[in-house]
Amino acid sequence: MNYLELFDLFHQCRLGAVLAARDDIILDINQQGDIFLNGKGNLKGQSLRRIADFLCISPAGQDFIPSRAGDGVSFRCTPVTDGQYGNPAFHEYLLPVCVLESGLFPAQSRMVVFRDATSQFFFQLLEHVFHQMNEAVTIWDNQCRILMINKAAEKLESHLSDDVLGKENAALYKANKNSILAIPQVLKDKKPLLNLRQDVFTNSGKEIEMVSSNYPVLMDGRVVAAYSMMQDHSSITELHHRIGELQRTLADTDPAQTPKTDSGLTAHYNFSDICFTSNSIRILIERSKMIALSDSPVLIYGETGTGKELFAQSIHNASRRKHCPFLAINCAAIPETLLESTLFGTEKGAYTGSIQRKGLLELAHTGTLLLDEINSMDIQLQAKLLRFLQEGEFRRVGGVKSIHVDVRIISNTNIAPMEAIQKKQLRIDLYYRLGIANLTIPPLRERKEDIPTLVQSFLLKARKATGKSVLGIDKHTLSVFFAYDWPGNIRELQHAIEYSMTILPFDLQYITPEYLPDHILDATAAAPAPVQNELPKENLVRAATRKTARTLIQQTLAEHQNNISESAKALGISRQNLQRYIKSLDL
Template sequence: MVYLEAMRFLSQFGLGAVLISNDDIILESNEAADCLLADAGALKGRTLSEILPDMTRQLPGTYINIAFSKYLTLCPTPVGVDLPAHTRLICFRDAASEVSHRMLGTIVNLIREPILLCDEKKRIMLVNDALMRMESLVPENVVGKDINEAYTCIDGNELTVPVVIADKKPIEDRRQAYTTLHGKRLDIMCNSYPIFEEGAILGVFCMTADVSRIEVLSQQIIDLQEGLLKKHPAAKKPQKSGLSAKFHFDDIICQSALMKEMIERCKMIARSDSSVMLYGETGTGKELVAQSIHNASNRADGPFLAINCAAIPENLLESMLFGTEKGAYTGAERRPGLFEQANGGTLLLDELNSMSMTLQAKLLRVLQDGVVRRVGGTEEKHVDVRVLSNINVPPYQAIAENALRQDVFYRLGVVNISIPALRRRKEDIPILIRSFFQQMNKKLSKSVSDVDEEVLAIFCAYNWPGNVRELQHCIEHAMNLLPYEETVIRKEYLPEHIQSVCGYQRLALETADDGMLEQVLSNVERCILTSAIQRNKGNISRAARQLGISRQNLQHRMKRNGLVLEDILSAKPRAD
């Protein structure tokens, strides 16, 4: 195709094109280019660097600010165009709308209040990070759905969005209880406003607040006030201990079947007073689960105390657990131990297998009879404490290695819960990444929104010996290195031991079981397929095109990996 004909053709689609010589002089421009660069005046005969400085060094997809609220972006040059010798064709288009959209999207996600926008047909158009965090969802779960499909009222009232669309009037300070499409129950305060254009309603804008969280904060304020009253001589009301657990099951981010099953088991055992032993590798979130069990139990109003048995010397650990009487040793004062302080509540023994066997033997009396005697004392006191414990090796391995007494295990391991390692639940990686983005964007003043496909493949293949904590640190590392103007994490920003293909393969194989190669390949494929299908909202043809394979090939790979479309689309990025 002759270049003049090609330039006219591009102009019909709103694409500007200029033909420039090797010395940067504009030889020809099409009508769209003249229109997009109208503020610059006549183009022909001038240098491109004069009109658009540094444009030739920009990459396609980046934005060039040519005037106030006016932006251009470079486009790939068409192939097969017959150009004169020693010339080149540069194409560009108007990008003002998408720049504004990106800016507004970033602003909306920085707003702490949960926000939702629906069109006039009640379809969800936009949700911000705060709403997704509150509802434990990702945008792909709800965007495009009818509001009544995504949420179900459980308080006998109708959702506010359809009412506002019908009445064309705002609704303010409406309290609503509803469930998400994945069953999470929420209690909110909602303000919903219609959006008009020349009298016609375009949609509804909603701002919400999680009432249950507000009530928790209010209770904490009351507890603090009671703590202050306790110090006042006139206070006569019995006071509750200020020691408490801050995590709930709602704080556990997951969508894998393994984690869902583990959480449901924990919710059931939370109802009793039986001792629970949690086993999980370093970084799996054992204390988070322990605190959640306490907060879901009948002891939630009582104190929650935790002690790391690996961080404290044996003699000091004994004094901290059982308390001391004055004179028990040089400098000893009369003070209660953790068992007494946790009376009516829960005590967590963190890394129990690091406690000496001698001190474990001394635990048996309080575990068997609920009786504690302070170091250097003779008086015995009865305590009502639920004991939770955690270890970072399998219990029977700890017993075999003489790191855990068998009789202590039988007392503290009445119920045993195993917390899955991250390598066994890699489908949780995308939702965990989103959660870390929300935390770190505020902490680091960034606007990171995604990782590219290569990074996702690395994450799915890597063995994560440090589990969720290592993933979190990896994301924080990358976000610290990522330039402020970039929003997608690429391979070069990852820690060196993870970004190196040899590195992550080696680390994966260090703890490999038989058949690890097949497991790694399967994990990578499952992660990439799931991500592509979710991004394309279940459109198999579009997802296949994005992956560069046929629709039939994608369906075959889904079947081979046991992936069901309905399960992928309804995958619940839960915090419960």
């Protein structure tokens, strides 16, 4: 066999093949390769780098020494795993497949094999657009099995694509009363269902109110697939409510007479905004929905960053008071001397310079007042709050007239209530009044199965803020996240994602460990490293922590006299990626 026979074999397989010298001059090219590169038979003797630089690939490893044994000829094939797309003409894209070396070839030459990758390129392009869409989209085959789900749909449904791909519609959703599952109906009738109001439960127990438009995909008169485009109906309802609230406020309120607060008049979050897959949060949401139906005071305990206010706002928006004011105040952020007047209001002359002004309790009339970090409130002021909870009325600071208001109190604390009582930070009688309905939000370290869903939610927000086209985190970053204990809980995870998105280069699609905050990498450095032989060689650097990666690259560069190309080969990554690591690690 000579290389011309290889040329013909590759041509029959619709693969291009070019034989190039060490200086990248084209020695020969097969018929399919000439077609791919639009050479018209004139490519021999020309520079491969000028015509198709994406094919200028040198074999990895040591120099190849061809040998013959009887009639056999030795070959070496180096697969190309990180090749660049070539674009020789409009709507044409090529990718290198492998580099061949053999004693059959002229001395110091190699054969680069490449293929048509137009379909692959456009699939990746459309997949990228698919994941950047704000609308939630799912695609199903004609057997009602899910084929694709975009990032917005993952957030809406608290699903991860790896967990649901290939599953049937009926296994993922259950229609609530007076609702239907749209996709099976569309596949059956071969007709779209547009602007359909749906109320469904996912297989994780999350209830979703949505408006969807559902379409069949027909080819040659047969239904081959269907897709659904969805919007969260609760967010649409909330938008209408906020517009109405703003209109009423503008029409009825005199800004000169109304005290300004930072807390706003509406609650923005609903239970559908809570991202989870864990059973503990599902049970907590179900309990919270039942609590929302009553007017009993609620006490929420959770460590810092667990989402206490998110639950408080969701309870308000699921209650009969949802169209009424929602006010929040952080008891730890306001000095004791001002907190009383902020809550209860003042009468003119109560103290020097005081004016008649309503407090938050009056402003929240018919609605909900959230007392954040109630354990930071002065014990004496807690006694006045207790009287209000018992009697439903209070007096302004400096006032003698009792004022009756209808307000639901939700409070939260970042330390266990009994611990706060022991430390004299919370009155026990107030605890029994505030805690008629008690909720405890587990820390993130106790429900790490929620991390992938939370990450996708934070990435969706960060993509909009940074304009970067990041699809997710790689498996090694996920391993770091699972190894870390998250003392700052969900808020710390959100900040970690925002930090990574800020420093991540625009051309990367996945967050790798070297872009995580140093304190997370330092805390997980002592965790067991991945088994070396279970990792692909090209992921060696990505699997390392920042410090380890820095040391590994420094040693490799020293071993190869700072030769970038040779060092990249030794590390199993591309030359461009190595340069990117050098820059990001300040080497």
